[in-house]
Amino acid sequence: MDLDRRALLKLGLATTSGVVCAPRALSASPTKTPPPDSAGVLVDTTLCIGCRKCEEACNRRNRLPRGVESFSDRDVLRSFRRPSATAFTVVNRFPGSPSADQVGVAETYAKVQCMHCLRPSCVSACIVGALTKTPDGAVVYNSTICIGCRYCQIACPFEVPAYEFNEALAPRVRKCEFCVDRAAGTGANPACAASCPTEALVFGRRADVLAMAKDRLKRRPDRYLNHVYGEAEVGGTSWLYLTGRPVTEIGLLDLPDTPPPQLTEAIQHGIFRYGVIPIAFYGLLAALMWRNRPTPPPGPPGPVVAEERPGAPGGAPRGPAGGGR
Numbered sequence: 001m002d003l004d005r006r007a008l009l010k011l012g013l014a015t016t017s018g019v020v021c022a023p024r025a026l027s028a029s030p031t032k033t034p035p036p037d038s039a040g041v042l043v044d045t046t047l048c049i050g051c052r053k054c055e056e057a058c059n060r061r062n063r064l065p066r067g068v069e070s071f072s073d074r075d076v077l078r079s080f081r082r083p084s085a086t087a088f089t090v091v092n093r094f095p096g097s098p099s100a101d102q103v104g105v106a107e108t109y110a111k112v113q114c115m116h117c118l119r120p121s122c123v124s125a126c127i128v129g130a131l132t133k134t135p136d137g138a139v140v141y142n143s144t145i146c147i148g149c150r151y152c153q154i155a156c157p158f159e160v161p162a163y164e165f166n167e168a169l170a171p172r173v174r175k176c177e178f179c180v181d182r183a184a185g186t187g188a189n190p191a192c193a194a195s196c197p198t199e200a201l202v203f204g205r206r207a208d209v210l211a212m213a214k215d216r217l218k219r220r221p222d223r224y225l226n227h228v229y230g231e232a233e234v235g236g237t238s239w240l241y242l243t244g245r246p247v248t249e250i251g252l253l254d255l256p257d258t259p260p261p262q263l264t265e266a267i268q269h270g271i272f273r274y275g276v277i278p279i280a281f282y283g284l285l286a287a288l289m290w291r292n293r294p295t296p297p298p299g300p301p302g303p304v305v306a307e308e309r310p311g312a313p314g315g316a317p318r319g320p321a322g323g324g325r
């Protein structure tokens with residue numbers, strides 16, 4: 001194996017930084033039970049009319065670039081969209097009634113954004129702690145320490161974080177931050193919920209909006225499927241959905257209840273326990289250094305000591321012991 005010193009150094013830095021950062025990643029997951037005042041939003045897809053007011057309010061609130069189409073242009077609903085670096089929330093349209101009791105309604109609309117998971121995979125995956133879960137439920141991002149590895153993008157089970165690929169100098173991860181300052185701590189609605197004309201979005205304490213969702217399920221079994229999406233999926237999310245049809249028919253992903261960090265952290269704990277990685281790395285390093293140790297280059301021939309034969313031509317003259325000057 002031909003591994004030069006520079007390659008060894010790179011490998012060492014990568015491995016060492018992984019080891020140094022591992023404890024941060026392991027400690028990143030918040031507890032499964034949200035704090036009592038943790039915020040939430042109930043999205044009732046049977047009430048959404050696809051007006052895109054939420055998209056517009058989010059765009060304005062986050063000072064995002066405006067597209068060429070106006071937000072009243074419903075042609076964009078022809079294509080399925082995902083949240084992006086310039087649109088933290090999008091509404092999609094699906095053919096078919098929102099629920100069994102809305103037969104006169106031909107289409108279903110569903111808004112998507114970051115779900116602000118209770119056990120966020122993005123937080124767990126971020127090796128520098130650029131993503132954190134705040135006590136009020138929001139998962140927020142610190143661009144000043146982000147190293148652009150995009151592990152959060154890979155980790156998110158809802159495929160939410162977007163990356164500013166068009167920014168050459170300082171690209172950021174972008175996503176909904178739950179309007180985290182919410183009018184400087186007054187608890188005011190996020191912009192999207194405040195702008196919704198049909199109350200398809202209801203903001204409040206997660207515990208309260210969950211209770212509201214369950215109450216609607218009890219009162220309107222003809223309208224809703226008996227499930228609150230986000231109550232348990234991936235360990236629970238701050239945004240909760242009521243639907244009148246299977247979530248997979250309206251662009252939401254069918255996900256297990258197990259929080260992904262539970263699995264990944266178990267693997268990380270196993271790998272990093274007892275310093276297996278650093279010991280293995282430095283063992284490999286030592287082996288490679290031994291294998292690639294320098295061999296002395298062939299130098300100029302040394303003085304030839306002629307056989308000492310008295311009287312022989314070219315023979316060294318005999319002198320006093322130890323050589324004379």
Ligand code: SF4
Pocket residue numbers: 113114115116117120121122123139155156157158159160161175
């Ligand atoms: S939806 Fe994705 S980006 Fe949002 S908190 Fe959950 S894991 Fe993080």
Ligand code: SF4
Pocket residue numbers: 057058059061062088089113175176177178179190191192193
């Ligand atoms: S909470 Fe704020 S950032 Fe998130 S989708 Fe709504 S308006 Fe946009």
Ligand code: SF4
Pocket residue numbers: 047048049050051052053054055091109111195196197198199200201
């Ligand atoms: S503002 Fe409300 S009704 Fe309009 S698209 Fe958004 S969630 Fe639906």
